[in-house]
Amino acid sequence: MLKKNKKRKAPLPFRLNILFFAVFLLFSVLVLQLGVVQILNGDAYQAEIDRTTSDYTKVPVPRGKMYDRNGNLIVGNDAEYSITYTPEKGTQPADRLETAEKLVDYISMDADNYLDSITTRDKKEYWYLKNTEKAKDLLSKKEKNDLDNGETYTEILKRIDEDNLDDYSERQLEVMAIKKEMDKAMALTPQVIKNNNVTAKEFARVSAHLDNLGGVNATTDWDRKYPYDETFRDFAGSITSQSQGIPKAKEDYYLTRGYSRNDRVGNSGLEEQYESALRGRKGKIEYTTDSSGDIVDSDTVVEGKRGKDLVLTVDMELQKKIDKLMRSEMKTAVRNQPGVNKELKKAMAVVMDPNTGDILAASGQRYNHEKNEFSDIGTATLYDGNPFGSSVKGATVLAGYQSGAIEPGQTFYDDGIKIKGSQEKSSWKDLGMVNDLQALEQSSNVYMFHIAMRMGGEYNYQRNKAIDIDYDTFDQLRNYYAQFGLGVPTGVDFPYESTGYEGSNPLAGNLLDMAIGQYDNYTTMQMAQYVSTIANGGYRVRPHFMKNIRNPLPHDEGLGPVYKSKNTEVMNRIQMSDSEISRVQKGFHRVFNGSEGTAARQFADQPYDAAGKTGTAEYDIYYPNGDRKKTDNTALVGYAPYDDPEVAFALIVPHVGKNDDSDINLKIGDGILDAYFEEDHEDND
Template sequence: MVSKKKKQKKSQLPFRLNILFFIVFLLFSALVLQLGVVQILNGETFQAEIDRTTNDYTKISVPRGKMYDRDGDLIVGNDAEYSITYTPEKGIQAENRLKVAEKLAEYISMDSEKYLDGITKQNKKDYWYVNNTEEARDLLSQKEEEEMDNGEQYHEIIDRISEDKVDDYSKQQLEVIAIKKEMDKAMTLTPQVIKNEGVTSEEFARVSARLDELPGINATTDWNREYPYDGTFRDFAGSITSESQGIPKDKEDYYLSRGYNRNDRVGNSGLEEQYEGVLRGRKEKIKYTTDKNGTIVGSDVVVEGQRGKDLVLTVDMELQKKIDEVIRDEMKTAIQKYPVENRYLDRAMAVAMNPQTGEILAASGQRYDHEEHEFSNIGTSTIYNANAPGSSVKGATMLAGYQSGAISPGQSFYDRPIKIKGTDEKSSWKNLGYVNDYQALEQSSNVYMFFIAMRMAGEYNYQYNEPVNFDYAAFDEMRNYFGQFGMGVPTGVDFPYESTGYQGSNPSAGNLLDLAIGQYDTYTTMQMAQYVSTIANDGYRVRPHFMKEIRNPVPHEEGLGPIYKSNNTEVMNRVQMSDSQIDRVQAGFHRVFQSPNGTASRHFADKPYDAAGKTGTAEYDVYENGELKASTENLALVGYAPYDNPEVAFAVMVPKVGENNDINHKIGKGILDAYFENKDE
């Protein structure tokens, strides 16, 4: 029998457990309730607090890719230099920036013209405002403060600060202002260059040793473009913006949508601009961890930076230098020999390219300053500047005559002066008598081309000094044929901009005749190079290009990495003319350079490289203030060599020549001499 005492103990145990369970239940209920309060009532507040401590990311620019010539010689590189930068934390105040600027001014100098001359009255007033906040606030009444927001108050105070308060700053204070000015440009967590020109090793060391005293300041290395060949090919290479310029204002949306920062340097001309996407590289991406006060508490590189890819260009820099020199020497000789007659001769341009691939081997433009007696490189004028090329277009005119049915191969005309009623008499450089198509090219007959133009316009019964019945659709027809060779249309060259030349707008009979001999519309030297290349290449027009290859960068920064992309030959079109017709024009061009009657034979006939081509002369009247000052000539020359298997084609344009009328021949000969000498070395 169980005792009464044992029964009482058994009955008390469940009761105590129930109490314990009840207490635990109450505790859990309280916890759940608290969690509900946190989540439901205070969730947004706490989430905001969490958001304030989330990670932030920024991207750091890397050095640009380099440019090399076809032989691997460096054209554009990067010159490393010391740099002092500032990366502001979140919520940094103007007073804090000023303190950092004052401290930094103890370790670096900002006394160069670049920095001190850039200080404005606004910068000085802003410096005074930060240093004299109480006094500055007194410049506004209480009513004005109530009626204005913070931005309006600031601008009104700045306007009311008298100039006498900011006119007597010491040099040391001005240097602080210069530093603060650069710091104020910085965006949150984005590095801003404070000084990168003339940073001495001592300054770099002093700042590096005191980074803990200078929040946001860093001592690092920056880069600038270097040009081992100085001015040679410099304008084609192009330029990049400075840190102060950043991305162009008119292209902000374009660049910002592609991950650029506003203070990033970008290509703004030439090949730097054309291949910006290749040369820019991959930015280094850094993750910053900040606390609720915006203070950076940690950072980590999440994407390694990689400098831009390298460009291998088609250009041969040794050939480029020689052609620059040839042009300068020939211009100097012409001007020194005939200073009065050639007082308007101020430039000459030339392009050399591979007619089979479109690779541009050299492109030179030289300008002469008659007052300073100095030359400067204007290579891009071969793409931007258009001139009337004269008879050098006659190969295209002849082929237009064949294709249109205006003439047949081998047809002859009597070369004598032409006169359409109501127009001036026109003729060749002399009366040549009967000439066929070969001879018309060989001796540069204008009259032969006039007959082609008249027949293309439907006039087959020309009589001296009689009116003609022209179908002026012949202008469009002839220009269409010319365009197949690259004249008057874009060449497609890989450059940010190219001129297509000027197209005359007065469709008269005389102007049609002038169009046929290259004295009406104008063309660039690059267009003329593409035109003669098309003839040399059996009628295939290829796109001229500067980029040969894109190479991946190599880690050690020297030499060329593996090929990323190659620029293959691109045929833009095949002209409509038959092979046999093109053969006849090629033979005519060969006669120009090789036969005794050829207009360029005395310069080329004895050369071993067996060249072919066409000379050109166009009248150019110089006017000043509406008054005729001089009658000059544009001299042109196009050609290629060797005749049987062309390796190089060239075009030369020398505007406003008054005397020494073989300068175009001498430059052309110098180009081919330099090419074949360079090839044999």
């Protein structure tokens, strides 16, 4: 019997076998790759997961202080509470808003113009963050596709209805003010949120909730203090606020020198001039962040060091006395002298060591007649040019010697000068025959006119006849004046100074006026440099405020070791001979001590034996309605003692009226020397 064959299984299709084989290969490759990742590259990938980065930030330090020549503090630092914000990397506007809404519960922003600074854009940005989805609906789908993120945001802000911005509460406005300050911060860089009038209560409340205020800190900051109040404040200058930061116009300059945009810097006066010394060395902190941008560690890399201290040449007690003296004499002149009018509004004076250029005091006072009060305009001594009248005659006589227009002892008859086509020019009275010494002593204008005419070309003066003047004589005379510092920069260590004003009409009469100080204008600092050049025997020294720079002491009290000193700098030696300079010095001495000296009534009996030159310049005041009023500038330059000068000064009181009895310049000059030598005697005691 035949057996039945068993039914055999049908073989798998060939294609299915290929598929299984392919799947097997894929799994094999995957297992192999996992092995490679785990065994060969596992450490590298784990390191990438654990990777951290280091970032650095710089922490501001207090500025250096300013002291006077005797060690008295002029500008210092006051500690004050401060609330700051230091954002982490990747912090978004919404994150800052959330923090601001928490912080507003602990501090008030309703003072110091914080709320006044809120703009319509600030309100729109706040509305956007509080209504993000609604804000996005202000654009069509096509617009969203066509615009990039920045353009989208800008366009949304434009379309926000301003009617939605009118009902914000004061609390919401304070939130905006806080966020606005936060928005100025750069990653890992502290930004002051509030440092004006932070109360002890606010400081304590913020300190107690720092864990809930990401990036916020309660710390101490500093602000400038001025023990002498407004005295010398104009020269000391100012610094920018934290919100101002570095000036936009000088942004590149400061950023390339390691500053941050919110750093406070000197923006006027000596604060600006010596910014590099006063700024200090910032502390440097290293922050370690993980791949998510969270700070995992921090370390101080460089300890901060406050700025170097600036010791000035100024004597603040002398400065105070001169400020007071000038205010007193101005009020007295207005009250008691009938020829003085309401146009007397200011006075300027500079006191310096003629041998070293040390500026001992520099005062400018402005008088408000209506309010009967004064304001400090000390820097006007550097920028306010005025005609100083006969005070410049020492330079004119020396120019006459050097040019060959006159010789020592030369005489001229003083009875007025009349050039055809112009009004007669004369001295304050007809002086008769005078030589160079008498011309200085009695302040002869006519003598100076003859010098100018002789310098101007062929000497052909005849009364009421035209004269030929070489126009180059204006430049020639100005070049002689420049040797003394008149009409050129004095080189003072200050951010700016004026060189005065040069007249531009080359008429013969104007040349004569220039020779008596009534054409070109000069600053008080220029005149102080000029008289110092005569006093010290012909050396033009650079005036300066900085005496030395000191390294700060660790305990922050007192003066540290000298870092840098300012030495006497001779800018030039005038071309005139020693004998010619000596002759002008004798003329100056006769002005203060001679029987006919124009200042002898004030100085002849003083113990310090001074010398100098008075000056009066006629001046026209023009009013908006077209009226014109004639007035005088009254000036004085001087030095003492005559035989061994240690102090020189220049002063001017513009617009004293028309009064031959007005001697405010003499009284101020006398008071300056009295104050100086009194201080000197006290120091010696």
